[in-house]
Amino acid sequence: MEKLLIKGGRVVDPSSSTDAVLDVLVEGNKIVLIGKDIEGEGFQVVDAGGKLVFPGLVDMHVHLREPGQEHKETIESGTRSAAAGGFTTIACMPNTDPVIDTPAMVEYIKLKAEKAGYVKVKPVAAITKGLKGEELSPIGELVQYGAVAFSDDGRPVMNSRVMRRAMEYSSMWDVPIISHCEDTDLSGDGHMNEGEMSTVLGMRGIPAIAEEVMVARDIAIARFTGARVHIAHVSTAGSVELVRRAKAEGVRVTAEATPHHFSLTDRDVDGYSTNTKVNPPLRTYEDVEAVKQGLRDGTIDAIATDHAPHHRDDKEVEYAVAAFGISGLETALSLAVTNLLNSGILTPIQLAERMSTAPARILGIEAGCLKEGGTADITVIDPDIEYVVDVNAFKSKGKNSPFDGMSVRGKAVYTIVDGIIKNI
Amino acid sequence: MKIKNLLGIRELESEDIIQILDTAALMKPIMETKNKKTNYLQGKILVTLFYEPSTRTRVSFELAAKYLGATTTNISTSTSSVVKGETLIDTARTLQAMGVDIVVMRHPMTASHRLLERHLDATIINAGDGINEHPTQALLDIFTMRQYKQRIKGLKVVIAGDILHSRVARSNIWGLTKLGAKVAVAGPSTLIPRDIEKLGVEVYNNVRDAAVDADVVMALRVQLERQKSGLFPSLREYSMYFGIDESVLEVAKDDVLVMHPGPVNRGVELPSSIMDASNSAIEEQVTNGVAVRMALLYLLTRGGDI
Numbered sequence: 064m065e066k067l068l069i070k071g072g073r074v075v076d077p078s079s080s081t082d083a084v085l086d087v088l089v090e091g092n093k094i095v096l097i098g099k100d101i102e103g104e105g106f107q108v109v110d111a112g113g114k115l116v117f118p119g120l121v122d123m124h125v126h127l128r129e130p131g132q133e134h135k136e137t138i139e140s141g142t143r144s145a146a147a148g149g150f151t152t153i154a155c156m157p158n159t160d161p162v163i164d165t166p167a168m169v170e171y172i173k174l175k176a177e178k179a180g181y182v183k184v185k186p187v188a189a190i191t192k193g194l195k196g197e198e199l200s201p202i203g204e205l206v207q208y209g210a211v212a213f214s215d216d217g218r219p220v221m222n223s224r225v226m227r228r229a230m231e232y233s234s235m236w237d238v239p240i241i242s243h244c245e246d247t248d249l250s251g252d253g254h255m256n257e258g259e260m261s262t263v264l265g266m267r268g269i270p271a272i273a274e275e276v277m278v279a280r281d282i283a284i285a286r287f288t289g290a291r292v293h294i295a296h297v298s299t300a301g302s303v304e305l306v307r308r309a310k311a312e313g314v315r316v317t318a319e320a321t322p323h324h325f326s327l328t329d330r331d332v333d334g335y336s337t338n339t340k341v342n343p344p345l346r347t348y349e350d351v352e353a354v355k356q357g358l359r360d361g362t363i364d365a366i367a368t369d370h371a372p373h374h375r376d377d378k379e380v381e382y383a384v385a386a387f388g389i390s391g392l393e394t395a396l397s398l399a400v401t402n403l404l405n406s407g408i409l410t411p412i413q414l415a416e417r418m419s420t421a422p423a424r425i426l427g428i429e430a431g432c433l434k435e436g437g438t439a440d441i442t443v444i445d446p447d448i449e450y451v452v453d454v455n456a457f458k459s460k461g462k463n464s465p466f467d468g469m470s471v472r473g474k475a476v477y478t479i480v481d482g483i484i485k486n487i
Numbered sequence: 488m489k490i491k492n493l494l495g496i497r498e499l500e501s502e503d504i505i506q507i508l509d510t511a512a513l514m515k516p517i518m519e520t521k522n523k524k525t526n527y528l529q530g531k532i533l534v535t536l537f538y539e540p541s542t543r544t545r546v547s548f549e550l551a552a553k554y555l556g557a558t559t560t561n562i563s564t565s566t567s568s569v570v571k572g573e574t575l576i577d578t579a580r581t582l583q584a585m586g587v588d589i590v591v592m593r594h595p596m597t598a599s600h601r602l603l604e605r606h607l608d609a610t611i612i613n614a615g616d617g618i619n620e621h622p623t624q625a626l627l628d629i630f631t632m633r634q635y636k637q638r639i640k641g642l643k644v645v646i647a648g649d650i651l652h653s654r655v656a657r658s659n660i661w662g663l664t665k666l667g668a669k670v671a672v673a674g675p676s677t678l679i680p681r682d683i684e685k686l687g688v689e690v691y692n693n694v695r696d697a698a699v700d701a702d703v704v705m706a707l708r709v710q711l712e713r714q715k716s717g718l719f720p721s722l723r724e725y726s727m728y729f730g731i732d733e734s735v736l737e738v739a740k741d742d743v744l745v746m747h748p749g750p751v752n753r754g755v756e757l758p759s760s761i762m763d764a765s766n767s768a769i770e771e772q773v774t775n776g777v778a779v780r781m782a783l784l785y786l787l788t789r790g791g792d793i
Contacts, residue, residue, distance in 0.1 A: 254597075257681050258681055258682050259681070259682035259685045261680070261681070262680040262681060262682055262683050262685075262686065263497075263686065264597070264598070264619070265597045265598075265616070265617060265618050265619025265620060265654065265657055266597050266598075266617075266618075266619070267597075267618065268681065270681075335597075335598040335601050379576065379602075380574065380575070380576075380602065381575065381594075381596040381597075381598070381599045381602055382596065382597060382598050382599075383596040383597060383599075383617065384596065
């Protein structure tokens with residue numbers, strides 16, 4: 064059996080509140096020993112001196128595009144991109160063509176991911192058949208086949224009655240509903256955040272309330288039904304506050320934020336680069352600060368990329384018709400290190416919690432911890448490495464990143480899945 | 488001028504605006520001479536590329552180009568391959584391959600000229616992009632104000648109507664504030680863009696309040712479909728609060744100038760009596776439009792002073 068010794072790293076494990084310089088010994092796909100100065104023969108040694116050793120990162124919000132839009136991304140390219148970004152497990156969204164709303168589709172995703180062999184893929188299935196917002200998908204059966212959560216991401220469930228039924232029904236299996244909170248009547252044909260910058264740039268705006276009224280609605284439904292709801296890509300100060308109050312009340316709500324929503328503001332849209340076009344849109348400085356504060360105090364449980372790869376032809380067009388979305392898997396960790404860890408907003412243990420332990424817990428999957436006898440999904444991070452983002456070096460097919468050319472710090476040096484290094 | 492393209496007033500320096508206005512003043516007499524032909528732009532090819540219907544702006548550009556000796560041709564959506572689904576990039580490349588010198592484009596989407604710019608070496612002039620800017624309209628408006636008032640700095644200019652969807656309003660706000668005028672906008676709250684006061688303008692929800700001591704009152708054309716999409720209840724109510732009538736002009740300065748980018752919905756934004764009164768500059772705006780566009784074509788393609 065292959066043996067791997069990760070030597071001298073700062074081992075950070077939120078599940079056991081560990082934060083110490085330790086060695087980790089991996090045998091096969093298991094962690095067999097965590098301790099000081101492990102000695103022995105026949106190991107492949109990974110020198111982790113000065114590095115952070117995290118439980119494998121988990122991204123609970125990824126668009127893999129396959130099947131249906133393989134020109135944008137495939138399960139192979141997307142999972143390779145995830146490994147390059149330090150993720151050992153990702154959850155993929157069901158807005159493919161066909162939609163992931165049948166057991167066969169869940170099986171298809173799992174098989175293709177296994178064949179690609181980079182990282183673990185957990186399918187998120189559709190709340191409603193065909194993402195139409197009308198009839199419920201076979202939620203129970205989909206859970207049996209391995210769906211870990213349910214979402215109509217990208218197509219919000221506008222009908223409140225349908226959302227109520229979805230939460231009531233899914234609560235029988237205690238799986239979360241991941242809600243893309245957007246009132247499409249309010250967002251209308253907007254392309255960026257509505258405010259001073261949309262006025263300056265002469266663009267139609269998407270108001271903060273388009274998100275907030277739906278966050279408030281879904282919290283109310285979760286409170287009423289007792290079901291679990293997870294708010295995807297929280298982007299406004301108002302949403303953060305709604306989640307904070309709901310949690311204090313005991314509503315079973317969790318939330319995620321994306322790296323672009325804690326790294327960029329609507330001022331970055333100036334210049335009209337379509338790579339800044341994303342839904343929900345880049346918000347104001349005050350919103351970014353509120354998202355960071357939410358990540359710090361735990362109101363926002365998880366960092367998730369909302370990785371949305373697009374083809375050049377979808378972005379090299381007029382801003383108004385450009386596709387929404389940012390290719391995020393390969394910049395997420397660097398942005399978190401640069402904007403949250405290095406600026407003192409999160410401690411290493413909080414960062415591991417937001418990027419691994421919490422998303423694993425929300426999805427109810429076995430991941431997100433480093434323990435003897437546990438699966439050897441490990442991410443070794445160099446927090447000091449400084450580099451310039453180059454989209455042409457992305458493993459993802461999606462080169463649509465507003466961070467291209469930006470100088471950042473921190474990178475995954477080893478992504479270890481089931482005891483095997485996957486990012487080289 | 489240091490710039491090659493005119494995409495918006497926002498990106499202009501106040502000196503650029505002054506230079507265009509000064510040059511336009513020199514161009515205007517050419518229109519009044521018997522032989523209207525000069526050779527400043529001889530051998531240059533200007534294409535008007537209009538993705539939205541327009542009569543006056545397109546004709547104004549064509550005449551300006553012709554007075555300067557350029558050859559013009561026009562592409563409009565009904566006659567070109569645009570209807571066949573050709574993308575803006577394809578069109579840009581086609582124009583590039585045909586070797587045109589100047590492209591004047593009107594497009595329903597904001598900042599579409601940026602896309603054109605990346606695929607075309609020709610000089611590009613924005614004749615209106617979505618709800619963003621209509622820079623030559625603002626230049627001719629400011630030129631007209633300066634002609635009547637001999638100054639811009641310190642003038643109080645009221646812009647009334649649908650500010651939200653008005654590229655004319657936006658370009659005028661950029662230009663007038665850069666030159667030191669005081670700008671007030673008046674319109675129903677549903678048609679005032681969010682945080683517009685941060686651009687340095689005052690906001691009113693009644694044109695009578697806005698017009699107190701105004702030097703210039705500019706009415707914007709109201710699009711009928713805005714009422715259908717629920718932005719205001721009726722044209723009658725719109726006219727009551729935002730139409731320019733005698734009671735509005737009474738509170739303004741005695742020599743208040745009335746402007747409108749045209750075409751006017753008579754009896755909605757303005758009654759005929761005001762349109763045709765001596766303090767109305769509406770026809771002069773049209774004349775000045777040609778002079779300003781001549782100045783711009785000259786400056787963008789030749790550079791230097793006249």
